[in-house]
Amino acid sequence: MTAINTEQIKKLRELTGAGVLDAKRTLEEFNGDFDKALAILKEKGMKAAEKKAERVAKQGLIETYVHGGGKLGVMVEVNCETDFVAALAEFRELVHNIALQIAATKPEYVSVEDIAPAVIEEKKKMFTEAALAEGKPAHIVEKIVNGKLEAYYKEACLLRQPFIRDDQQTIQDLIQATIAKVGENIVVKRFVRYELGA
Amino acid sequence: MTAINTEQIKKLRELTGAGVLDAKRTLEEFNGDFDKALAILKEKGMKAAEKKAERVAKQGLIETYVHGGGKLGVMVEVNCETDFVAALAEFRELVHNIALQIAATKPEYVSVEDIAPAVIEEKKKMFTEAALAEGKPAHIVEKIVNGKLEAYYKEACLLRQPFIRDDQQTIQDLIQATIAKVGENIVVKRFVRYELGA
Numbered sequence: 001m002t003a004i005n006t007e008q009i010k011k012l013r014e015l016t017g018a019g020v021l022d023a024k025r026t027l028e029e030f031n032g033d034f035d036k037a038l039a040i041l042k043e044k045g046m047k048a049a050e051k052k053a054e055r056v057a058k059q060g061l062i063e064t065y066v067h068g069g070g071k072l073g074v075m076v077e078v079n080c081e082t083d084f085v086a087a088l089a090e091f092r093e094l095v096h097n098i099a100l101q102i103a104a105t106k107p108e109y110v111s112v113e114d115i116a117p118a119v120i121e122e123k124k125k126m127f128t129e130a131a132l133a134e135g136k137p138a139h140i141v142e143k144i145v146n147g148k149l150e151a152y153y154k155e156a157c158l159l160r161q162p163f164i165r166d167d168q169q170t171i172q173d174l175i176q177a178t179i180a181k182v183g184e185n186i187v188v189k190r191f192v193r194y195e196l197g198a
Numbered sequence: 199m200t201a202i203n204t205e206q207i208k209k210l211r212e213l214t215g216a217g218v219l220d221a222k223r224t225l226e227e228f229n230g231d232f233d234k235a236l237a238i239l240k241e242k243g244m245k246a247a248e249k250k251a252e253r254v255a256k257q258g259l260i261e262t263y264v265h266g267g268g269k270l271g272v273m274v275e276v277n278c279e280t281d282f283v284a285a286l287a288e289f290r291e292l293v294h295n296i297a298l299q300i301a302a303t304k305p306e307y308v309s310v311e312d313i314a315p316a317v318i319e320e321k322k323k324m325f326t327e328a329a330l331a332e333g334k335p336a337h338i339v340e341k342i343v344n345g346k347l348e349a350y351y352k353e354a355c356l357l358r359q360p361f362i363r364d365d366q367q368t369i370q371d372l373i374q375a376t377i378a379k380v381g382e383n384i385v386v387k388r389f390v391r392y393e394l395g396a
Contacts, residue, residue, distance in 0.1 A: 030316070039316035039317055040320060059395065060394060062392045064262035064273060065262075070259035070260050070261060072260065073262055073275070075273040077392050190392065195260075196256075196257070196258060196277075197256035
């Protein structure tokens with residue numbers, strides 16, 4: 001039996017969201033080979049997520065936007081509760097605006113919740129070290145770090161971004177406004193953005 | 199001398215991208231046996247494509263295809279070497295056909311090389327256990343496992359799939375025929391496929 005490293009288990013959980021036992025058993029199955037265990041847990045996690053997704057909102061719209069004659073492309077899925085709302089002009093306009101936003105601003109995530117905890121920890125560490133290196137007093141470092149973290153979220157997370165066509169609104173505001181108009185929950189489920197040769 | 203059917207020449211050219219003379223001579227060489235001529239021309243095309251495969255392909259096209267009024271979406275990036283080829287009808291038709299293929303057949307990977315080794319090992323293990331459980335003799339288990347693995351690749355990998363509009367060709371064949379026509383390396387870089395609520 002290979003001795004399983006607790007650091008490996010922790011890392012696997014961060015990367016896949018697997019339980020402690022599941023991560024440990026998979027590592028043991030592959031004699032401590034981290035990359036193999038990671039690939040298997042990811043595949044399992046993907047299947048579990050697919051099952052859960054069936055229970056939530058199933059209606060909505062998949063929209064694409066291609067720019068520059070095929071040099072840039074965006075695809076986004078936005079869910080609502082009924083076919084009826086999916087066909088409304090207000091909903092379609094929202095989805096189109098979100099596609100344009102993604103093309104223009106290159107977000108990495110839908111929401112802050114989609115950032116892996118390890119990534120946030122890494123950012124915090126980086127911002128803290130930078131603040132200390134600049135000689136900031138310890139009692140205001142936390143405040144500085146939180147400010148930089150918020151700025152990072154505003155750039156990386158679609159829902160936190162200011163809307164390109166009206167920077168007084170965030171995309172979250174835009175969605176909430178549409179929810180109020182159509183009377184149904186609306187969720188940006190996922191998006192992807194390709195740049196040619198990038 | 200066998201009379202060579204112009205329909206056969208046309209079909210061979212479509213399937214392999216070979217020139218008229220090349221298609222005609224190969225058919226004559228095999229006394230009009232279409233399948234043999236096809237196999238030889240495919241092999242020739244493969245070798246020519248391999249030579250081009252090392253060339254950098256950074257131009258091309260990002261194409262999207264949306265079906266069912268927003269219920270299914272596909273985005274694909276296909277690279278070629280120059281802007282000039284990216285604008286050719288032959289290249290654009292290829293990219294469009296690939297997008298339709300992905301929409302229809304739901305591949306998981308571009309090529310076999312994109313499957314994580316751990317996933318292939320897991321499949322092998324599963325197929326082996328199934329064959330042994332069925333009481334297959336040990337000396338043919340490997341053969342059965344390889345057969346099942348090939349079947350899995352044909353389903354999961356875009357390049358191995360039979361083309362939906364002509365199942366005599368794989369997508370790889372279709373790409374090679376286009377490479378022969380346009381004279382540049384062509385690579386499917388990445389794709390993504392969304393199904394509403396899935």
